[in-house]
Amino acid sequence: MKRVFNQNKKSRIWEIDFLRGLPIIGLVLYHLGYDFIMLPYVFSNFYAMGNLGLQKFCYRVSLIMDSRLVDSLVPVFAGTFLLICGISSSFSKNNIIRGLRIFAFGMLITIVTSIASYIIKEDMIICFGILHCMGLTITIYGILQWICRKLNLYIPDYVPFMVGLLIISIGMFIGNKGSFAYPIFNIKNLGKIILGTIGSSTDWFPIFPWSGVIVAGISFGKWIYPEDKKQSLIPNMEFKVLKPISFIGRHTLLIYALHQVIFISIFAMVLLPMGYKI
Numbered sequence: 194m195k196r197v198f199n200q201n202k203k204s205r206i207w208e209i210d211f212l213r214g215l216p217i218i219g220l221v222l223y224h225l226g227y228d229f230i231m232l233p234y235v236f237s238n239f240y241a242m243g244n245l246g247l248q249k250f251c252y253r254v255s256l257i258m259d260s261r262l263v264d265s266l267v268p269v270f271a272g273t274f275l276l277i278c279g280i281s282s283s284f285s286k287n288n289i290i291r292g293l294r295i296f297a298f299g300m301l302i303t304i305v306t307s308i309a310s311y312i313i314k315e316d317m318i319i320c321f322g323i324l325h326c327m328g329l330t331i332t333i334y335g336i337l338q339w340i341c342r343k344l345n346l347y348i349p350d351y352v353p354f355m356v357g358l359l360i361i362s363i364g365m366f367i368g369n370k371g372s373f374a375y376p377i378f379n380i381k382n383l384g385k386i387i388l389g390t391i392g393s394s395t396d397w398f399p400i401f402p403w404s405g406v407i408v409a410g411i412s413f414g415k416w417i418y419p420e421d422k423k424q425s426l427i428p429n430m431e432f433k434v435l436k437p438i439s440f441i442g443r444h445t446l447l448i449y450a451l452h453q454v455i456f457i458s459i460f461a462m463v464l465l466p467m468g469y470k471i
Contacts, residue, residue, distance in 0.1 A: 206284075206418065206425045207439060213277045214442030219270035220323075221452050223263070224396075228456050230255040235313050236469040271323065271398065272406050274445075278327050279357075279410020284423060288335030296328025298450040302396075305454065313471055321387045322396035323403075324449060330404040334411065350415040357409025364389055364402025 229251050233239040240248065257263060285291050299322060306319045334353075341348055368389050385391040389399030417426070441448060465471075 205443070206423070207429055208425055208427045209277060209281060210439040210442035211435060212442070213274065213281075213445055214438040214440070216270040216274040216277075217441055217445045217448060218438070219266065220274065221448065223258075223267060223270070224453055225456055226254050226258045226263075228453075228460065230258055231315070231317075232460070232464075234315055236464065236471060238468075238470050242467070242469060271403070274323070275327065275398075275403060275406040276410040276413065278331070279353075279407040279412075280414035280417070282331050282334060282407070283411045283414025283418070285335075288331050288338060290335075292328050292330070292332030292335050294328070295324055295331060295446060298446060299324030299328050302450060302453075309457070319396045320383060320393055321399060323398045324446075325387075326398040326400065326403050327407065329400070330407045334408070350412055352412070353408050353415075354412035357405040357407070357412070360400070360405030360408060361402040362405075364399070364405065367401060368399075 232247075232251055236242075282288055282291075299319075302319050302322060302324060306317055310317050340346075382391050386393050386397070387399060389401040418424075
């Protein structure tokens with residue numbers, strides 16, 4: 194934990210941290226909204242408690258979550274986050290370890306949501322979320338990096354971009370057209386969920402098309418920050434109001450992995466003593 198929070202700021206590119214922090218804030222807020230609209234399904238006596246204020250608030254949140262604006266913003270936030278992930282991958286010298294670590298966090302979320310689903314009797318398992326997608330894509334890229342170094346192969350910078358466009362195009366062609374796996378965790382459907390031909394109702398980022406955004410980002414990283422200029426291109430503008438966003442951007446993995454645990458713990462500590470029952 195100490196190592197995670199004590200990174201060398203001088204070697205970091207501040208605008209990458211800032212741009213990564215913005216979408217993660219949006220995604221965290223989206224998940225918080227999702228938690229609020231799930232309260233009536235989690236607590237069996239939610240309406241019987243007669244807390245009209247909380248009931249109205251959850252209803253208004255559900256209207257916002259179902260709005261076209263939110264439907265439009267979610268892929269924008271997610272796409273930006275994954276694109277920045279790809280740019281960051283172009284900096285790393287050990288993407289295999291980095292990818293495996295991210296994937297491990299994703300599997301931790303799968304375990305936690307599986308336990309939560311069993312407790313509250315709601316099918317909300319995250320089989321292949323954004324961290325799974327990031328981890329698998331970065332690991333595969335890291336393996337290919339290693340092979341190219343061993344064989345002394347040179348891959349032009351535009352190749353990841355072209356591969357990324359191909360993956361996105363395939364995703365648009367074979368992507369889920371409205372069919373969703375139920376129950377979510379079904380070993381027969383797992384491969385289809387990962388590839389993107391069958392949807393998952395929870396946090397779901399299949400290889401096609403989302404891995405393509407990460408892979409395309411690798412080329413952007415190589416173009417914008419070439420090997421001899423791995424430094425910020427924009428003068429440091431981390432004013433006091435921007436520093437929290439950059440801080441979040443530096444620790445997105447930890448924040449994304451833990452934020453739902455924190456939200457659920459707060460809901461439990463507040464509502465259970467009030468008499469709400471699961």
